[in-house]
Amino acid sequence: MEKARIVIVGAGISGLSCARHLMNQGVNLRILEKSSRPGGRCSSHKSHDDFYDHGAQYFTARTPLFKKLTEILKINNQVEELTHAIKQLSDDGSLHDLPDAHRYVGIPNMEAVPNALSVNLPIDYSTKVEAIKYAKKVWKINISRPNGRHDIIIADTLIFAIPADQMLRFDVPDCFKETLQHFKMDPCWAVMLGFKTALETSVSALRLNESEYQPLSWVMKKPDYSSGSIGERWVIHAGPRWSRSNLEMDSKQVISILFDKFSDIIDTKNFCSSGSKLWRYASGGRSHQFRYLADLSQSIIACGDWANGGRIEGAWTSGIAAAEHFLTEFKC
Numbered sequence: 001m002e003k004a005r006i007v008i009v010g011a012g013i014s015g016l017s018c019a020r021h022l023m024n025q026g027v028n029l030r031i032l033e034k035s036s037r038p039g040g041r042c043s044s045h046k047s048h049d050d051f052y053d054h055g056a057q058y059f060t061a062r063t064p065l066f067k068k069l070t071e072i073l074k075i076n077n078q079v080e081e082l083t084h085a086i087k088q089l090s091d092d093g094s095l096h097d098l099p100d101a102h103r104y105v106g107i108p109n110m111e112a113v114p115n116a117l118s119v120n121l122p123i124d125y126s127t128k129v130e131a132i133k134y135a136k137k138v139w140k141i142n143i144s145r146p147n148g149r150h151d152i153i154i155a156d157t158l159i160f161a162i163p164a165d166q167m168l169r170f171d172v173p174d175c176f177k178e179t180l181q182h183f184k185m186d187p188c189w190a191v192m193l194g195f196k197t198a199l200e201t202s203v204s205a206l207r208l209n210e211s212e213y214q215p216l217s218w219v220m221k222k223p224d225y226s227s228g229s230i231g232e233r234w235v236i237h238a239g240p241r242w243s244r245s246n247l248e249m250d251s252k253q254v255i256s257i258l259f260d261k262f263s264d265i266i267d268t269k270n271f272c273s274s275g276s277k278l279w280r281y282a283s284g285g286r287s288h289q290f291r292y293l294a295d296l297s298q299s300i301i302a303c304g305d306w307a308n309g310g311r312i313e314g315a316w317t318s319g320i321a322a323a324e325h326f327l328t329e330f331k332c
Contacts (some may be wrong), residue, residue: 085097
């Protein structure tokens with residue numbers, strides 16, 4: 001049985017920012033991440049020696065602290081401003097420019113952002129939390145590892161930095177359940193397409209209105225920051241309604257359907273490589289601004305983009321706010 005001052009569940013952007021802020025204040029902590037790498041939906045997929053940003057496509061920086069972080073990442077050549085013009089396709093078929101904003105992408109892919117944030121953090125990868133229990137003023141956390149080994153970690157404070165829907169699987173306080181039980185994050189099918197040559201289109205990034213007949217919500221050409229074998233790479237995102245209605249659809253069928261809709265917009269007949277990913281908890285919380293949840297009586301906090309605007313910046317800011325709450329309210 002192991003012991004930690006704080007256990008953070010999840011090494012996405014909010015978990016990483018929370019951990020970094022706490023470690024800068026000398027707090028002993030440990031991060032448990034079920035994946036083999038950090039980042040959550042700020043993720044990239046390698047296929048045929050080429051990377052696809054199949055989760056978050058870019059991020060914006062609006063608040064002073066996050067702008068400062070972004071400038072540091074730019075100086076370190078870990079992010080660059082997106083040069084693609086983003087268009088909106090209206091229902092009548094007309095194209096409109098989205099409002100001007102500084103948008104950034106990771107170099108060579110979006111994983112550069114969580115990779116930078118996770119440096120020197122104590123993260124246990126491929127570690128799944130099976131159950132939690134609060135008793136005698138400590139949290140008992142049951143975990144499993146890929147080698148079949150099961151362990152128990154004891155923590156004084158537990159911080160959840162995972163999607164809201166996943167949190168409800170655990171024995172969290174009633175105040176958390178009351179806030180989260182009616183909140184459902186939206187799924188998203190992502191399709192990755194590789195082409196040997198550049199497509200004949202002036203469009204690089206396009207936002208669409210999902211409808212009964214048109215399932216797409218987003219298409220984007222990958223900025224060419226790597227030297228793989230594919231000439232051009234595109235990512236397609238289906239909208240939340242279509243994705244929810246087709247959660248169990250075979251991935252090959254998903255690729256076929258979404259490619260057909262993609263080729264209706266951007267004239268092309270064939271691709272040379274393809275892949276897909278279902279994000280079951282892809283988006284949500286755009287209207288939420290409570291930043292985090294906390295229960296002082298059980299020393300538990302929850303943070304994430306779902307609590308703070310649903311964006312990468314919202315996730316990062318939520319993690320900082322959760323860390324600050326611990327430092328002011330929980331720390332002895």
